Amino acid sequence: MSKQAHGHTPAAWTGVVISFVGFCISGAGMIMASTLVVVLGMVVAFVVAGAVGLAMKGAGLGKQPDPSVEQYKAEFRAARSAGTPEAVTVGA
Known part of the structure; x- marks a missing residue:
C-alpha cells in the first residue's frame, strides 16, 4: 500500500x-x-x-504509475481475452 x-x-x-x-x-x-x-x-x-x-x-x-501493477493488468487482460479459465488467478 x-x-x-x-x-x-x-x-x-x-x-x-x-x-x-x-x-x-x-x-x-x-x-x-x-x-x-x-x-x-x-x-x-x-x-x-x-x-x-x-x-x-x-x-x-500526482501519483506516478507503478510498472509492476501495469504489467499485472496487461497479463490479466491478455488471459481474460484469451478466455482461459486461469484468467481469474493470473499472478496469484
Missing part, C-alpha cells in the same frame, strides 16, 4: 488544503447567515480544488 503513495503527492495535498479553505469559508458564511458566502466556499472547495488538483496531476505532480 505504501508503494502506491495513495494521497501522498503535492497534487493531493494542495487539493486538500484548498478544499479545507473552501469549507472554512462556507463555515464562516453559515455563521454570518450569508448564502452567497456559503456557496462561494463550496465552489472553492469543490471546483477550484478539483481543478487545481487535476492540473497539478497533469503537470506530473
Whole structure:
C-alpha cells in the first residue's frame, strides 16, 4: 500500500488544503447567515480544488504509475481475452 503513495503527492495535498479553505469559508458564511458566502466556499472547495488538483496531476505532480501493477493488468487482460479459465488467478 505504501508503494502506491495513495494521497501522498503535492497534487493531493494542495487539493486538500484548498478544499479545507473552501469549507472554512462556507463555515464562516453559515455563521454570518450569508448564502452567497456559503456557496462561494463550496465552489472553492469543490471546483477550484478539483481543478487545481487535476492540473497539478497533469503537470506530473500526482501519483506516478507503478510498472509492476501495469504489467499485472496487461497479463490479466491478455488471459481474460484469451478466455482461459486461469484468467481469474493470473499472478496469484
